[in-house]
Structure formats: C-alpha cells, structure tokens
Amino acid sequence: MAQASGMDGRQGTLPLAGAHNSQRDAKRLRELRELLHKAAHAYYVLDRPIMADEIYDQLYQELLDLERQYPEWITPDSPTQRVGGAPSQEFLSIAHPTPLYSLDNAFDPADMQSWQDRWQKLWPGELPADLYICELKIDGLALNLFYEQGMLVWAATRGDGVTGEEITANVRTIRTIPLRLQTSQPPAQVEIRGEAFLPQPVFLQLNQERQERGEPAFANPRNAAAGTLRQLDPRIVAQRRLDFFAYGVGSGLDLTSQQETLKLLSQWGFRTNSHSQVCPDLSAVQKYYQIWDKKRQELPYGTDGVAVKINALAMQAELGFTQKSPRWAIAWKFPAETGVATVVGVTVQVGRTGVLTPVAALTPVRLAGTQVTRATLHNAQRIDELNLHIGDRVVVRKAGDIIPEVVQVLGELRPGDAPAYYLPSHCPECGEPVVQTEQEAATRCVNRRCPGIVREQINHWASRDALDIRGLGGKAAQKLVSLGWVTTVADLYDLTEARLASLERWGAKSAANLITALDQSRQQSWPRVLYGLGVRHVGAGTAALLATHFPSATAVQAASLEELCAIVGIGPEIAQAVQVWFADAENQALLARLQQAGLQLSHDPVAPTTGTLSGKILVLTGSLPNLTRPQAKALIERAGGKVGASVTSRTAYVVVGAEAGAKLERAVALGVPLLSEAELVALAGEG
The missing domain is CATH 3.30.470.30 (DNA ligase/mRNA capping enzyme)
Incomplete structure (x- = not known):
C-alpha cells in the first residue's frame, strides 16, 4: 500500500493503483498538499507569497472535496487539518x-x-x-x-x-x-x-x-x-x-x-x-x-x-x-480581484528619472469591475523571479486603484515554444545603453536627452501638484518632444501661439489656451516649482518642507549635506539626491532659464500665526530618536503649539520617546493621546 505519513507519525492509507479513478485522485491529492504546504510556508513564514489568494482558495477547496470523498486519506499533516503556518524564527x-x-x-x-x-x-x-x-x-x-x-x-x-x-x-x-x-x-x-x-x-x-x-x-x-x-x-x-x-x-x-x-x-x-x-x-x-x-x-x-x-x-x-x-x-x-490572462508581449516604459518599467500586454481579463489588458512587471529582478516567457498564462492582481500587476506565472501551462523575456540592454526610446547599480533594483536610461525621459518630465511639470498646466501632457507632450521643439521644461516658455497653431489638429483656440496656461504657471509658488523639477525622492510634501527652510533655489544650492539632513523629515538619501541635482551644471543652466522666463524660484516665507497645533499644549517625555528637545520644541511652536512642563487635563498630546518616565504614566492615567516622533512631525505638517 502507498502510505502518506503525518507529522505526528500517524499514517493515512492511500489506495492501490488501478482501483477505478482512485489512483489519479491519490496522485492529485499529494500534488495539492505539496503545493499548499509550499504556498503556506512562503506566505506565513517568509512573507513572500508565491500564489494569489484566489488560486490558493481554489486548490484548497479541491483538496477539501477530495478528502470529503475519501475521508480515510486524511492525514494530520494535511493543510486542511492545520489552522495556519509556523511563526517566524526571528521573533520569540x-x-x-x-x-x-x-x-x-x-x-x-x-x-x-x-x-x-x-x-x-x-x-x-x-x-x-x-x-x-x-x-x-x-x-x-x-x-x-x-x-x-x-x-x-x-x-x-x-x-x-x-x-x-x-x-x-x-x-x-x-x-x-x-x-x-x-x-x-x-x-x-x-x-x-x-x-x-x-x-x-x-x-x-x-x-x-x-x-x-x-x-x-x-x-x-x-x-x-x-x-x-x-x-x-x-x-x-x-x-x-x-x-x-x-x-x-x-x-x-x-x-x-x-x-x-x-x-x-x-x-x-x-x-x-x-x-x-x-x-x-x-x-x-x-x-x-x-x-x-x-x-x-x-x-x-x-x-x-x-x-x-x-x-x-x-x-x-x-x-x-x-x-x-x-x-x-x-x-x-468578495469576487476575485485576481484573474488569469495570457502574456502576448512586453513593452518598456521610460520614466522621468530614466527608470525602465516593463509592462505585460495581456489578453483581456476583467478585474474589480474593469477590463485589464496591461499589467506592470516592475523591474528586471521581478521578471527573473517570475521566469517570464511570452505566451505564459499568468495571475494578474488589481486591488483598489492600484495598477494591475503580474503576481505569478503558471509554469505548468507554458507552451513548449514560449520564448523567455529579458529586459533590453538598450533604452527603447533613445537606443542608449541602460545601467543598473548594485544599490537599487531599477534599470535606468542615463541619457538626459532621451525623448522618453523628457516627455515624462513635461508630464510631471504640468501635473496638478506641480505647475498645473492644463492642456499639456500626454499627446501634447509627445508631439512637442517628437518635433524637437522641447528638450527641457524651460523650452516650453519659448513656445508661441502662432507656432503651436501651425500644428496639425491644434488650431488657434488650443494654441491660445496652452499659452495662457503656461503664462499662469509663471505665478505658481516656489514649492510647486521645486516639486516640478523632478528631483529624485522629492515629492510634493518634501518639496514644501525644503521650501520652508530654503526660500530660494540659490539657498538650496548653497545648503550643505549637514544642513539638509538637519531638517526633520529629510534623511540622508533625500539630502544627497537634492545636493547632486542642484550641483549639476545642466540643472543650474535650467534654473537660470526658468528664472529668466519668469518662474518663481524663491518666496518670502511668513511665520505662521496659526497652524495644525494652534492653541494646543504638548508635553515631551523620554529621548526622541532624531530630535533634540530644542528641535522638538521649535517644531511644535512653528505649528502654533506650546510645550508644557507637566501633564494635566489641558494637555492635548504627550510626545513619547525612549525611557519615558512619570509623564507617560500620568498621560495614560488621564487618557491623554500619545504621539511618537514620526506622528508629531506628520501632525505638525513637516513630514
């Protein structure tokens, strides 16, 4: 008799070969248990799922049905007999x-x-x-x-x-x-x-x-x-x-x-x-x-x-x-937000920082109420992990508003002649060699004149959180770049209404609207301009934070790495990216042209009389991981709050650090809300 051994030594008896369809069912049962054990280990222990939830549920249900049909085959080590996976060894x-x-x-x-x-x-x-x-x-x-x-x-x-x-x-x-x-x-x-x-x-x-x-x-x-x-x-x-x-x-x-x-x-x-x-x-x-x-x-x-x-x-x-x-x-x-589709090809998108993002072209699959025909593959490392071939059947996931992504290749369904896919060694937009450093998984085109990079920089510059230029982006940006009229965002301000009106399918009204939008963008604030420049790691919030401490492009350029890192919410990686960008000669030339075009590269920061902590009393206790007491006090006061010496019923928050003492106990007793340093920074609007 074939035997399936349980974890505690007990055994479930599997049938002899040739007894109706039981041999096939017994083989399938073993396959299902092995697949589900691997998936559970990867999910619960390693935190690296190898199978979509819906696929796991389907396989689990298939195993459950088989064990209901053949209850004598159930063993203690079957996934149906377990509550969950083993805990990680990194914790007690x-x-x-x-x-x-x-x-x-x-x-x-x-x-x-x-x-x-x-x-x-x-x-x-x-x-x-x-x-x-x-x-x-x-x-x-x-x-x-x-x-x-x-x-x-x-x-x-x-x-x-x-x-x-x-x-x-x-x-x-x-x-x-x-x-x-x-x-x-x-x-x-x-x-x-x-x-x-x-x-x-x-x-x-x-x-x-x-x-x-x-x-x-x-x-x-x-x-x-x-x-x-x-x-x-x-x-x-x-x-x-x-x-x-x-x-x-x-x-x-x-x-x-x-x-x-x-x-x-x-x-x-x-x-x-x-x-x-x-x-x-x-x-x-x-x-x-x-x-x-x-x-x-x-x-x-x-x-x-x-x-x-x-x-x-x-x-x-x-x-x-x-x-x-x-x-x-x-x-x-709820109905599945994953589905199975076939990869019919892969295109590569070039982002504004030169990052190459491979995107799978798929046979249509309906997910979360929409029809999906494209899904991101993230990067070369992810493609290698998936072992992706053109023609593969893949599991595609879409949760909420997240971009659809390929999460699993169903290798057992791969056609025999399916070719493996590898990220190209040269940029698909400009043909220049791409690079990948050991420090990051992303592959990049480093040609700053690459049409793909320029096009995405324009889209970013015109986005709502940056210069908010209506009518610029998408097809308009593609057209201007392909004609060679725009190679940096500064070239946008050399465009004329007559020149734009000469473009096919534009007309006088479209040209006039874009010129008006460009003129209006000259009045956008320095924080928006700083965000629009597209410095790596600098989002809209970080740009506003930098602009608060450095009221002009000149001030940012002159800032040392230590001065940048001293700002709460600016870490070494962001600080170095900012310093590298502003030290670059071509970027300095770009700033000069933007200033000549009338863009706001400075402002006069006004100390706020009110803020997110206006009228509130906060108490500090313990050692904060990054802020000194004077720095934390200044942060609170910039947001309109005051720092109290003791915890009372009027205390709005207690900011808790390491080795907090009696103030923490008093806060807990009074039910005063507690804040970490990170929460304080976020609440004060500086992170």
Missing part, C-alpha cells in the same frame, strides 16, 4: 491562552446555505430574531492582545493558532490599540482579538516611495501590514501608521452577544468597525454582502469579504469548533 514564540481559529470560506449563496444547514443540524432550539451579525472582513494581519488588570502585557500574531510571534514592541506603536483599557473595573486577564491593517492612502504612499527607491512594491495592504509588523525596529513600524480594528475576545467575559462584545470593546478604547449589522436571516445577510461588494472601493482600507457570525454567544458555545474553524462563523468572500 508565545502560546495563546485560547486558540485562534480561522474561518471557513463561502463564495456564493449556495455555500452560505450549506453552512447554515450544517450548523442547524446541531441546534435543535428556536432561532432568535437577531440570528446573525455581519462584519466587514478586514484585509490585514490577525493579532491577539493580552491584558492583565487592564494593562497591555504582550501582543502576538496568530501564527498557527496555538503559538504566535511575540511583537509587543511593534504593536505598542499602533495608536488605535490602548496600552490600558479605558475602564475602572478591568478583568484580571483578557485576550483581545482584532486585525492590524495599513490604510489605503498610507499603503499607496508607501509603495510610491518604495518604487522611487527602486524597491519592489508590496503586493497588497495585507502583505505590507505583515511586513511592517515583522520589522525588528519599532520606529519603522511607527512611521508606517498601522491601524487596528478589534472584533472579539478570547474567553471569560460575561457577555450575551457579539453585538454586545463590539460595544464593550469600543467602551474599552478600541476602534471597532462601524459597519457591522445584525441580520435576522440569510436573505438580509446577502443584502448586506451585495451592498458592500459595491461600496468597498470607497473604504479607506481593504476588505476581502464579510465575516458572518451567529450573534448569540450561548449558541456559539453550544455549536463549538471543528479542528480548524468555528462552526458558528464563516467568511463570505
């Missing part, structure tokens, strides 16, 4: 006092009806009017928080449901997780369950910053949240502004319903999702599901389905658990 392991279970998945009304039929067989009693409660299933990382006498003692990831990774220092940086429960009569011990997540705007900004540094983007907010909480430096976690929704407790509280649990969690100071709803039956559940399937893109956080739970805790206790899931709850997943 900690045992959960009560296990954390994962939810089974439903994908359509028939699945929901089957789930209801299963649990109703075990419940002979009457059904309450408030039978179900629906909650949005947040796309993040499950956490277990342990409190003693109301104080947070430790925090851990779900891990395998029995043992998790102890990440208390990182969790303490999440401001929606209270360090002390807001109650005068806390339980002696209590576990709080919830989901840590990265808000969508923060996620998009984080990915933009990573791409500007030539680093691979996070695949989705959940991976970003997981990667953040596994950082060994809590300061990095604090800067990424994670959020948290609490949704449950471990055990031991005298509560009657999940609805009451959510209310109590809110009273204790936790953030709970405001969109939960009690439903009397599956028909009402389906209406809730349909509403949020349409509205979920409006939310500032990711959600991949609806968690449907029996509301009464007594019923939950009676129904209990299977080995891996509660019988009284299920996750009704």
